[in-house]
Amino acid sequence: MSSELLETEKIVFDMIRDLLSEKQIFDSKKFVSLIISKFANLSINMNKEGIKQILYSLISKNMIIEGSALSIDDVLTNENRKNIYDHLCLNPGKYVAQLMNDLKLSHHVVVWHLAILRKFNFIEKQSFDNHVLYYDSRMDFSDVKKSYLISKNKKILDYLKQNNIGVIKSQISSDLKMHLTTLDRKLELLVEHGLIAKEYIDNSYLFFCSKQ
Numbered sequence: 659m660s661s662e663l664l665e666t667e668k669i670v671f672d673m674i675r676d677l678l679s680e681k682q683i684f685d686s687k688k689f690v691s692l693i694i695s696k697f698a699n700l701s702i703n704m705n706k707e708g709i710k711q712i713l714y715s716l717i718s719k720n721m722i723i724e725g726s727a728l729s730i731d732d733v734l735t736n737e738n739r740k741n742i743y744d745h746l747c748l749n750p751g752k753y754v755a756q757l758m759n760d761l762k763l764s765h766h767v768v769v770w771h772l773a774i775l776r777k778f779n780f781i782e783k784q785s786f787d788n789h790v791l792y793y794d795s796r797m798d799f800s801d802v803k804k805s806y807l808i809s810k811n812k813k814i815l816d817y818l819k820q821n822n823i824g825v826i827k828s829q830i831s832s833d834l835k836m837h838l839t840t841l842d843r844k845l846e847l848l849v850e851h852g853l854i855a856k857e858y859i860d861n862s863y864l865f866f867c868s869k870q
């Protein structure tokens with residue numbers, strides 16, 4: 659990601675990474691002086707305001723974060739953090755309990771790494787269907803919701819694929835042994851997001867696989 663920086667920004671970013679590798683915590687006020695000293699050692703004249711502007715640019719691009727010992731290039735060097743990120747890229751719309759179960763990680767570990775991934779803008783989170791869903795920040799949330807609904811309602815979707823002549827709600831409830839109130843909410847969300855179709859035929863609402 660550092661390849662997207664301007665040349666001067668790259669030089670400053672590399673200096674910051676060197677300082678962070680020395681177990682320093684990024685503090686923009688403190689780092690201004692340290693970076694000026696590094697430029698002086700290279701016999702390059704760089705003024706304080708110019709350094710401040712570059713640091714502001716790097717912060718706005720989520721390359722560095724105040725109070726963090728990491729830069730953006732370090733984020734995925736941690737195995738657990740990378741596994742969480744890769745899993746969310748392949749399975750967008752997961753919530754904490756699912757990530758814990760899928761990756762066999764503790765609550766503390768998952769929450770900690772999700773926070774770091776969010777700080778550096780690798781992932782986003784939004785609430786939906788009484789859960790906080792995490793996903794790759796490059797994704798549109800409408801696609802994330804569909805991914806979540808497909809994952810959570812596989813039994814209903816598979817059933818409708820096998821019975822795509824149209825099924826009334828009470829029949830679905832009976833066949834899948836699912837309470838009508840629970841089924842109502844699930845069918846409503848699936849219809850709303852275009853994953854199944856609902857048609858009024860012969861005085862009854864019938865549900866089908868989506869025709870999209």
